[in-house]
């Protein structure tokens with residue numbers, strides 16, 4: 730009994746460690762590929778075709794996701810203030826797709842659950858870029 734508890738405790742520690750190493754799957758690959766097209770059309774002019782920055786800051790790499798950056802902190806700026814020339818002017822699904830694309834470019838894996846506008850706005854999940 731005790732031994733079983735110890736084993737399952739050890740296993741859950743491993744699960745936690747694995748979770749820290751692998752970022753969560755927060756979007757679908759269909760969203761990310763749709764987001765690539767929306768980005769090229771509406772964002773690349775300021776943020777660069779490869780998200781490396783230009784008139785606007787880079788949206789990829791460690792400098793982009795500094796301490797305290799969350800899914801919600803990025804998504805709320807993106808959905809309410811971008812594109813800078815037309816804040817909030819895109820559709821909710823276009824903003825979801827853009828966030829998926831930005832997550833993908835920062836090394837997050839695609840999964841089976843789509844990212845959703847309402848949830849992303851206040852999502853406190855840390856956003857830690859895996860991109861070098």
Ligand code: HEC
Pocket residue numbers: 768771772773774775776784785786788793803806807810811812813814827
């Ligand atoms: C006309 C230029 C311009 C366009 C177009 C534009 N942005 Fe921006 N963006 C900026 C500037 C400048 C900033 C930094 C100042 C600010 O936050 O307002 C910024 C900031 C951001 C940030 C916050 C970056 C950070 O470090 O926290 C995100 C996310 C973002 N933009 C995403 C987008 C997306 C997605 C699009 C396309 C829908 C887009 N932007 C279109 C100029 C632009």
